[in-house]
Amino acid sequence: MTQAEIKLCSLLLQEHFGEIVEKIGVHLIRTGSQSLRVIAHDTGTSLDQVKKALCVLVQHNLVSYQVHKRGVVEYEAQCSRVLRMLRYPRYIYTTKTLYSDTGELIVEELLLNGKLTMSAVVKKVADRLTETMEDGKTMDYAEVSNTFVRLADTHFVQRCPSVPTTENSDPGPPPPAPTLVINEKDMYLVPKLSLIGKGKRRRSSDEDAAGEPKAKRPKYTTDNKEPIPDDGIYWQANLDRFHQHFRDQAIVSAVANRMDQTSSEIVRTMLRMSEITTSSSAPFTQPLSSNEIFRSLPVGYNISKQVLDQYLTLLADDPLEFVGKSGDSGGGMYVINLHKALASLATATLESVVQERFGSRCARIFRLVLQKKHIEQKQVEDFAMIPAKEAKDMLYKMLSENFMSLQEIPKTPDHAPSRTFYLYTVTILSAARMLLHRCYKSIANLIERRQFETKENKRLLEKSQRVEAIIASMQATGAEEAQLQEIEEMITAPERQQLETLKRNVNKLDASEIQVDETIFLLESYIECTMKRQ
C-alpha cells in the first residue's frame, strides 16, 4: 500500500467512523494481518476500544478475519475496500436511476450498515419511505420486498457468507471464530419471507436489531417478540456488479461520443444481453449473433435489419476496436472487447490529462508517441510539425512528470551518450499507475482542504446552526414575522457572505472528489484487467 493510499484510507475512516476506528484500521493496513492483543499493544489503545473498532470494521466488510493454528484469530484490512467508500454516492445514485427511490434506499441502508438481514432492510426502508409520504399514506412491505428481490435477481445485492450449519455431533469446543462459507448458487437466493406490514411513521424511530455482528444473536428491546424468520442470512451490496455497470456505462457513452446515438444503443443492448452470462473479468463478451441483437433491441428503436448490420460492420471496423466480429454464423457474430475498451478509455484519460495540464501541442506530441510506440527526438519534431525548441521543451516536461519514458539503445558497448539512441515511448500501464497515484493524492488533498475550511469557520457555522434551530422552533410554535426577522438578523451580512463562500467552496471540493473518483474507477479497472491478463 502506497503512502498516498494509506493517507486517503485514514482520512476516509476518520470521517466516517471516528478516530479510534481510524487508528486501528490504519494500523492494520500498514502492518498486514495481526491478532487482537498485538493490535492493542502496538496502537496503545485499550482492549475494549480495539474490540469495538474491529467489530465496526468487520461489520462493514473492511476487515476480514482468519483462524490460524493454535486458535489465534488474525485480522486483515482490505485497503482497496476502504477506498470504495468514496464511491458510495455513485452506487446509490445508480440504483436510483435503475430502481427508483425504493431501490436507492435499500442500497443506501446496506452500504451504511455493512450487512443487514432482508427483514431489517425492508422494515427500515419502509419506515423511511413512509416518513416522506403524505400524511395517512404508508409504504407497504411487499413493495419494498419486490424491489429487493429484483435487486437480488440482477445481482446488485448478494448474500454474505454465513455460518456453516454443523451437525450437533461435533463434540469439540466451538472454534474461536467461525469460518464463513457461501455457496455460489445461494448467493442471490432470496429467502421465502412473508413480510407483511406497513411502514411506521414515528419521530423517535425504534431502530432495533440493525447491523449486528454475525456471530451474535439479535437482541430485541421493543415490539418484535417472535424471532425473525431469516435469522443469520445477511445481505450486502455487490460492488463488483456496480463496477460492471459503470464500465458498461462508460463504454456506451464513449461509443455515443465517437459515433452516434444509435450505435451506442446497439452497444448497450449487446452489453445488457451479456450482463449475466459474462463474468466481470472476461476479456470479451460472449459472441452474439446479429439476429439476436435485432430481436433484443429496445422497442422504440425500429431500425431495419440491414441498417443494424451496417452499424455493426461500422463498429467492428472502427480502429478503437470496441466491437469485434468473431464469426459469420447467424448473420454475423459480434463480441465486445471489454479489455480493449478499457485500455482505450484509460488512454483517452491520459491524453485528456496531458492536454489539460500541458496544452494541446503537448497532447499532439503525446498522441504521436503513442501511435509510433518508439520515436526519436528528431523525428518527433518532424512528425509533429512543431519547432524544435518547443518540442524539446515539451518532451522533457512530460518526461519529468513520468508520462513518458526513455528507452536507450546503445550503439557501442560502452554506452557512450553521444553514440546511443534515445527513444521516447509511452507505456500505458505505468503511466496509468502514476496517474492513479496522483489521483489518490489529489483526493487526500481535497478532503484535507475541506476539513480545514470547515474548521476555520467552525464558530460561524455553529452560530448559524443555532440560529436556524431557533427559527425552526419558533416557527413551530407560531411566531410573528417580525420576531423571525429579528432572529435572522443575528447573522450579519458579511457573515452571511462568509457562509455563502464557505458553502460554495465546500461544494466545489466535494464535487471535485466525486470527479476524481470517476477517473480512479477507470484507471483501476484498466490496471486490474491488464494484470489479470498477464
Added chain:
Amino acid sequence: MASRGGGRGRGRGQLTFNVEAVGIGKGDALPPPTLQPSPLFPPLEFRPVPLPSGEEGEYVLALKQELRGAMRQLPYFIRPAVPKRDWRRLPRELKIRVRKLQKERITILLPKRPPKTTEDKEETIQKLETLEKKEEEVTSEEDEEKEGEEEKEEEEEEEYDEEEHEEETDYIMSYFDNGEDFGGDSDDNMDEAIY
C-alpha cells in the same frame, strides 16, 4: 587528471553528450541554476476544466454530504471516551453510577444496615460505600426521571462506566435510549458542520 585539466583549458562545459541535441546551441546562455525547490503552489498555466453541473451532479453532491452526516449519527461512529477523572478532588456526589456486574445488582436494593462488628471492618466499610452509592444512584435516578434533565458529565460518565462493566452487549447503553436526551449527548469537539 591530465585530461580533466586539459578539458578545462580547452573549452568550458564539455559534457559527454552532444549538447546541441539537448537544445542548447553554441553560444547560448545556459538556463539559470535552480537554487531552491519548486514552489509549493506553482502558477497554473491552464485553468482546469469546469466541474460537471446539472441535475445529476447536484444530486450526487447532496447525497455525498448527506451520507457523511448520516454516518456520524450511526452507532458505528465511535467517539473517543471521556478521560478518567481524579475522584479524590471532586465532591462525591458528582461521581455517578459505578454499575457493577449483574450479579451484584441483586444485592444492592437492601436497606442500609449497621456495620457488622464480627466481620472485617474494611470489607464492611467498602460494602457500605457501594450500598451508599447504589442508594444514591437509585435516588438520583428517580430524581432524574422526575426532572428529565441530565448533566452532560453524568451522561458521559454513565456511558464510560457502563462500557467498562457491562460486557453483555456490544452497544453502549445510550444506543438503546429512547431519544430523551437527544442533542445533549456528547460535548466532544466534533465537527458539527455537516453541509
